Amino acid sequence: MKRKKRRRQQVDLDAARALRDKSMTFSDEFDASDPEETEVKLDTHLSALLDRGQIKTKKKGTDLYLDDVLVDVLGKSEDDKLIEDARLFRVLISSYGGEPTDEDMDEAYDILTSIVEALNGIEGIGDPHGQAKIAFD
Amino acid sequence: MVLKALAIHMDKLKLRLIKSLRARAETAGINWSDFSEQTIEVVIFGSRPIAMNRHDSDLDVLAVGTAARRIKKCGLDLIIISTSDLGSPTWLGSELAGHVARYGLWMKGQGDWRGKVTSGPDTWKQKERRLISLMRSVRNSWTQLHPLFRLKYRTTIRRELQRLLLLQRSVPIPPTPFLDSEWQAGKVQYRALVHESEFICGEDRNFMLESVLD
Numbered sequence: 001m002k003r004k005k006r007r008r009q010q011v012d013l014d015a016a017r018a019l020r021d022k023s024m025t026f027s028d029e030f031d032a033s034d035p036e037e038t039e040v041k042l043d044t045h046l047s048a049l050l051d052r053g054q055i056k057t058k059k060k061g062t063d064l065y066l067d068d069v070l071v072d073v074l075g076k077s078e079d080d081k082l083i084e085d086a087r088l089f090r091v092l093i094s095s096y097g098g099e100p101t102d103e104d105m106d107e108a109y110d111i112l113t114s115i116v117e118a119l120n121g122i123e124g125i126g127d128p129h130g131q132a133k134i135a136f137d
Numbered sequence: 138m139v140l141k142a143l144a145i146h147m148d149k150l151k152l153r154l155i156k157s158l159r160a161r162a163e164t165a166g167i168n169w170s171d172f173s174e175q176t177i178e179v180v181i182f183g184s185r186p187i188a189m190n191r192h193d194s195d196l197d198v199l200a201v202g203t204a205a206r207r208i209k210k211c212g213l214d215l216i217i218i219s220t221s222d223l224g225s226p227t228w229l230g231s232e233l234a235g236h237v238a239r240y241g242l243w244m245k246g247q248g249d250w251r252g253k254v255t256s257g258p259d260t261w262k263q264k265e266r267r268l269i270s271l272m273r274s275v276r277n278s279w280t281q282l283h284p285l286f287r288l289k290y291r292t293t294i295r296r297e298l299q300r301l302l303l304l305q306r307s308v309p310i311p312p313t314p315f316l317d318s319e320w321q322a323g324k325v326q327y328r329a330l331v332h333e334s335e336f337i338c339g340e341d342r343n344f345m346l347e348s349v350l351d
Contacts, residue, residue, distance in 0.1 A: 036267060040274040040282075040290075047283035063289045079164075084210040091209045099263055104207070 013124055015073040018054035020119035022046075024128055027112050032105035039093050042066065065090045070115070074122075082118050085111045150188075154181050154196070155244050161196055161213040176200040177220065178246030182312075186242035189314035199237050201246065223250055230255045232264065232300070232310055239309035254309075261304035265336050268297050272337070276344045291349055295320065298330040 022045040031038050046069060049055040055073060057064050067086035070076060076083050092100060092108040100108075119125065158181065159169055183197030184190035195214040201223055208215040222228050229250065238251040275282070275290045282290070299316045303309075319325050331337055331345045 034270065034274075036270040037274040040271075040278050043283075043286040043289070044278045044281045047281055047286055050283045050285070057285070059285060064285050079211060088207070088209040091214065092207070099267060107207075 010075050011122055012073050012075075013122070015049075015055050016119060016122055017125055018049055018052075019069060019073055020116065020122075020125060021128060022049060023112065023116045023119060027109075027116055030109055030112060032102065032109060035093050035100045035105060038105075042093075066115075082115065086115060089115070150186070151242065151244060154185060154242065157185075157196055158198060158213070158244070161211050162215070164211040165208060165213050165215075166210075167208070167215075172200075173245075176202045176217070176245065178248060179244040180237055180241040180246075180248065181244060182237045182241040183214075184312045184314045186240065187312055187315070189312060189318070191314075199233075199241065224253070226255075229253050230257060230260050232260055232304065235260070235304075235309040236311075240312060256304060256307045256309070261301055264297065264301045264304055268294070268301060268334075269336065269341070271297070272341050272345065275349075276341065279344070279348055294345070294349060295325075295327055295330065298334055299325060302330065302333060 026042055026045050029038075029041055046055070046064065046066070049069075050057065055069055057068070057072070059068065065087070067083050067090060070083055070086050071078060074082070089108050089111040092104040092111070094100070120128065158179070162172060163169055178199075178201035180199045181196065182199060184194050185196060193212075195209070195212050198213065198215045200215060200217045201220055202217045203219060204217070205219045205222060206215075206217040208217075216233075218228060228234050234250075234254050235256050238248070238254045241248070271290075272294065275294070279287070296313060296316050299319070300310050303311075316325075328346065331342065337345055
């Protein structure tokens with residue numbers, strides 16, 4: 001039982017690296033003035049990771065979000081602060097009940113920055129530029 | 138007799154929801170007595186008051202307090218609006234205000250603002266703009282989207298079209314599971330939604346009919 005728990009908490013480094021690189025690209029593209037385009041861009045990046053097999057999901061017929069991917073890749077629990085922040089990020093950029101405000105989008109961007117920082121801080125994840133080079137090779 | 142039974146049912150529902158709110162708020166690190174002191178209205182809305190929630194649905198709560206804030210954690214989606222925003226045309230004309238006014242269940246306060254809610258062209262025109270922007274973004278990325286995300290946007294666009302048509306008729310937006318049940322029951326047809334939406338034209342219309350609705 002203990003071994004099972006430990007395995008669940010392990011970070012999938014390759015997936016975390018791929019997610020970190022995509023998150024950095026997404027962070028550069030993040031357009032606070034265009035919430036719809038921003039939401040679709042994130043899903044396009046997650047799609048690329050899924051299509052290349054860099055991340056996996058068991059989800060069928062239900063929505064997949066950045067917080068779900070972070071749970072799988074980082075082995076974090078649902079109530080981890082980073083996961084909760086990612087969940088808030090999802091809500092802020094979507095426009096349930098109306099258009100996200102500028103403040104919503106600014107807050108979302110701050111959360112995205114903290115996610116990138118958290119991914120960059122993972123031990124053994126390596127330098128983003130180095131990884132980008134490997135990806136090009 | 139029926140009214141009395143209904144009143145008992147509502148009291149039980151309110152009690153259950155307030156217990157759930159308190160538990161979620163405390164898990165989310167919100168001090169319950171501070172929250173109670175600093176809010177003049179607390180309303181639960183969304184799928185739970187009409188018992189159409191999934192077991193993992195968030196508890197959607199609107200509170201009126203001193204400062205605007207949004208908290209989404211531990212199964213709680215809490216929107217706090219400030220007392221000064223409560224009377225503003227922006228709030229009173231918003232989709233959310235219309236929804237809460239019609240479907241919200243008041244745990245605290247009276248909701249005197251409910252009678253001032255408006256649903257004018259500004260509200261549905263904003264929805265129309267969002268839909269156009271969303272459709273274009275989805276169209277431009279459609280081939281790059283994984284089937285999971287294509288399904289997500291099919292659903293999102295369909296729900297938004299349903300909401301738009303309701304807003305245009307000045308009907309408050311019901312909770313999302315209600316929109317889905319209308320769809321599943323065949324009361325709403327995707328093609329009819331697109332055809333009724335005159336603002337969807339040209340390439341957007343072709344995309345909606347040929348790719349999204351395939």
